Amino acid sequence: MNKDLLQLHRLLDGGLSPEDEKDILQKIEADPRLQREFDGLVSAVNLLESGERLSVDAAFSSEVMKRLPVRKEPLSTKIRGFFFGERVLRWNVASFVAVSAVLLVIIVSGLFYQSSGKSYRVADGVSPGTAVKTVSLSFNAPEAKAVSLAGDFNKWSIEAGAMKRKDDGTWTIAVPLKPGVYHYMFVVDGEGWVSDPQAESYRDDGFGNKNAILRIDSI
Amino acid sequence: MKIKMILVILGLLLVYGISGAEPRDLVEIRTAIEKSSLPGEGKITLFKRASEAVGTGIPASDVAVIIKRGVSRGTDGKALEETLGAAITAKEKGLPIRPVLDRIEQGLAKGVPPERIAAATKQLVVKLSTADAIVSNLGKSGLKSGEQSEKGPAVHTVARALEKSIPEDAINKLGRKSIAKGASLSRLSATIDTMAFFVEMGMNLDQASGLIMKAMDKGYSEGEMFMMQKEMSDMMRGKSNINDIMKNMDTMMNSGTMGSGAMGGKGMGGASTSPGTQGACGSGMGGMGGGHRH
Amino acid sequence: MTIQEEEYSIIEECRRGTSEVYAVLVERYQEMIYNVAYRMIGDSEAARDIAQESFIAAYTSLRNFRHGSKFSTWLCSIVMNRCRDHLRSQKQMVPLDDISELVAKGPNPEVILSDKQTAKDLQAALRAMPEDYRQVIVLKHFEDLDYREMEAILGVSANALKVKTYRAREWLKKYIEKGHGQDE
Numbered sequence: 072m073n074k075d076l077l078q079l080h081r082l083l084d085g086g087l088s089p090e091d092e093k094d095i096l097q098k099i100e101a102d103p104r105l106q107r108e109f110d111g112l113v114s115a116v117n118l119l120e121s122g123e124r125l126s127v128d129a130a131f132s133s134e135v136m137k138r139l140p141v142r143k144e145p146l147s148t149k150i151r152g153f154f155f156g157e158r159v160l161r162w163n164v165a166s167f168v169a170v171s172a173v174l175l176v177i178i179v180s181g182l183f184y185q186s187s188g189k190s191y192r193v194a195d196g197v198s199p200g201t202a203v204k205t206v207s208l209s210f211n212a213p214e215a216k217a218v219s220l221a222g223d224f225n226k227w228s229i230e231a232g233a234m235k236r237k238d239d240g241t242w243t244i245a246v247p248l249k250p251g252v253y254h255y256m257f258v259v260d261g262e263g264w265v266s267d268p269q270a271e272s273y274r275d276d277g278f279g280n281k282n283a284i285l286r287i288d289s290i
Numbered sequence: 291m292k293i294k295m296i297l298v299i300l301g302l303l304l305v306y307g308i309s310g311a312e313p314r315d316l317v318e319i320r321t322a323i324e325k326s327s328l329p330g331e332g333k334i335t336l337f338k339r340a341s342e343a344v345g346t347g348i349p350a351s352d353v354a355v356i357i358k359r360g361v362s363r364g365t366d367g368k369a370l371e372e373t374l375g376a377a378i379t380a381k382e383k384g385l386p387i388r389p390v391l392d393r394i395e396q397g398l399a400k401g402v403p404p405e406r407i408a409a410a411t412k413q414l415v416v417k418l419s420t421a422d423a424i425v426s427n428l429g430k431s432g433l434k435s436g437e438q439s440e441k442g443p444a445v446h447t448v449a450r451a452l453e454k455s456i457p458e459d460a461i462n463k464l465g466r467k468s469i470a471k472g473a474s475l476s477r478l479s480a481t482i483d484t485m486a487f488f489v490e491m492g493m494n495l496d497q498a499s500g501l502i503m504k505a506m507d508k509g510y511s512e513g514e515m516f517m518m519q520k521e522m523s524d525m526m527r528g529k530s531n532i533n534d535i536m537k538n539m540d541t542m543m544n545s546g547t548m549g550s551g552a553m554g555g556k557g558m559g560g561a562s563t564s565p566g567t568q569g570a571c572g573s574g575m576g577g578m579g580g581g582h583r584h
Numbered sequence: 585m586t587i588q589e590e591e592y593s594i595i596e597e598c599r600r601g602t603s604e605v606y607a608v609l610v611e612r613y614q615e616m617i618y619n620v621a622y623r624m625i626g627d628s629e630a631a632r633d634i635a636q637e638s639f640i641a642a643y644t645s646l647r648n649f650r651h652g653s654k655f656s657t658w659l660c661s662i663v664m665n666r667c668r669d670h671l672r673s674q675k676q677m678v679p680l681d682d683i684s685e686l687v688a689k690g691p692n693p694e695v696i697l698s699d700k701q702t703a704k705d706l707q708a709a710l711r712a713m714p715e716d717y718r719q720v721i722v723l724k725h726f727e728d729l730d731y732r733e734m735e736a737i738l739g740v741s742a743n744a745l746k747v748k749t750y751r752a753r754e755w756l757k758k759y760i761e762k763g764h765g766q767d768e
Contacts (some may be wrong), residue, residue, distance in 0.1 A: 112753055271520050422590075
């Protein structure tokens with residue numbers, strides 16, 4: 072391949088210095104044969120660049136993931152898991168099908184606990200300089216022996232969030248919190264995790280459950 | 291007992307080696323492991339991992355909570371070690387550590403199987419590192435961020451969106467739009483959070499994108515973005531049809547009655563829904579963090 | 585954290601057994617790999633299969649992936665190998681009716697080709713092109729890679745690949761001038 076022709080290709084690659092670029096472009100203008108070569112190459116490249124990018128269908132990646140080799144679980148582990156495995160919360164949240172079951176159980180447990188009382192959120196006086204608000208939360212569960220508030224503000228500790236029972240069967244707690252967004256759930260009798268029915272909204276917890284959201288704005 | 295001696299020695303090394311860590315937490319860690327039903331070898335490796343975690347700067351109080359809850363299960367400790375390993379990785383990479391610790395503590399408290407906690411934690415760390423790259427790139431492309439402290443929560447929000455299968459492209463698109471509008475990182479964060487919320491509630495990507503883009507065009511503030519989430523939750527209590535809800539949201543936005551600022555910026559008054567709606571906690575859709583594939 | 589660092593951490597996770605995170609890499613590169621396969625073998629169904637198999641093959645041999653190289657590069661070399669095997673087993677020849685259709689068209693100065701026609705011509709041109717030319721053309725002009733990356737994918741020196749690319753373009757220029765594909 073002669074020198075000029077090489078330069079044409081380098082020009083197409085965009086790898087020429089400004090001087091060399093100027094040089095070859097001038098040569099192209101001056102030499103009809105080189106011009107024809109160049110036009111031909113440009114046509115070729117244009118044809119290539121006319122190619123559209125094909126898109127991949129939505130099922131592609133999930134199909135790949137399904138076909139990946141799986142680590143085999145020994146049978147003994149499976150059996151042990153069935154009999155002795157920890158149940159996640161009070162219901163099996165391990166499948167999508169359970170979504171409606173979750174709703175059902177919440178309704179059922181909600182009826183059981185008669186959580187018809189509102190959760191009071193009282194913004195108390197703000198201590199000057201700390202911007203901490205004291206928030207009261209309540210949950211109606213007359214049949215429960217113990218209710219706790221567990222959330223990201225107390226490292227999800229059942230012990231730290233122990234609530235007090237009032238005569239009418241509602242359980243309450245007052246929590247000092249700085250402005251921000253908090254996730255929490257109520258825990259009944261140390262093991263039943265329940266979303267607060269009166270929360271302003273809910274977010275997934277990464278394990279298939281819904282945490283209640285508490286948002287505290289600064290004044 | 292030999293194991294006890296080793297743990298005591300490691301514990302002493304830990305106490306002397308790490309300044310700033312409360313001795314009480316370290317003692318708790320050691321005691322919890324000693325008292326557990328883990329095999330001897332397992333106790334040593336778990337203790338080493340816990341020490342490593344504290345050594346990288348993860349608060350000892352969190353490690354103590356994780357260890358105490360983790361060993362009370364009587365599992366073989368491997369999953370717990372892996373979980374702490376993921377937290378160590380996150381800390382070493384400078385990723386926000388609070389969301390990682392929160393996920394672990396939450397899973398352990400809620401009785402999630404340890405292997406699942408390990409997997410979910412590792413997954414979160416991966417998403418956080420992708421999110422970190424995305425946020426850094428947006429910063430380089432001109433996204434304003436106020437204080438340094440805004441970055442961590444923003445990275446967490448992006449990671450959560452990625453967990454909901456919102457594509458990187460969609461997030462970058464929102465980022466570029468924010469840059470063009472001169473919006474800040476914290477407002478973009480609220481935008482992405484709201485988009486992830488919509489997807490969690492059952493909208494597909496197009497529906498969620500459409501609403502979000504509209505909100506951005508209207509220049510919604512952070513507070514107004516969060517107001518959209520609240521409005522949607524309220525609507526979920528009544529209706530279960532996502533398309534109806536979408537139409538409502540759209541109408542409210544067009545007429546300007548959404549997030550009009552009347553309630554924006556205030557805390558929660560006791561203005562909850564009427565009694566007797568105990569069942570409809572708004573958890574009808576979404577289920578596990580599967581998100582929506584489009 | 586760079587994309588490359590992030591990918592390394594994903595790969596580490598997969599090596600330790602958490603397969604779910606692999607989906608990140610699949611989604612990131614699925615379009616690229618599919619397009620490479622399609623342009624190489626010209627059959628969209630088969631290209632989809634090859635692309636999927638390449639991801640699965642990459643996953644099962646992740647232990648062979650060396651830090652310091654790019655995952656996309658490695659993935660590309662896997663798909664290129666599979667394409668080569670596929671073509672070998674198919675012994676791809678340009679179907680006779682396609683050639684006659686192209687030849688009959690001839691050089692025609694004023695014809696404006698529709699998109700569909702151009703796409704057909706492009707695919708026909710690629711099919712007719714010798715395989716080693718097709719490789720460099722696909723990587724250079726469809727995937728916009730530089731010669732260094734192509735070197736890592738194809739295992740041939742960047743300079744040799746440069747020359748090959750130039751020759752491939754020359755080939756395509758002649759192919760067009762003979763009356764195939766675009767006019768003029």
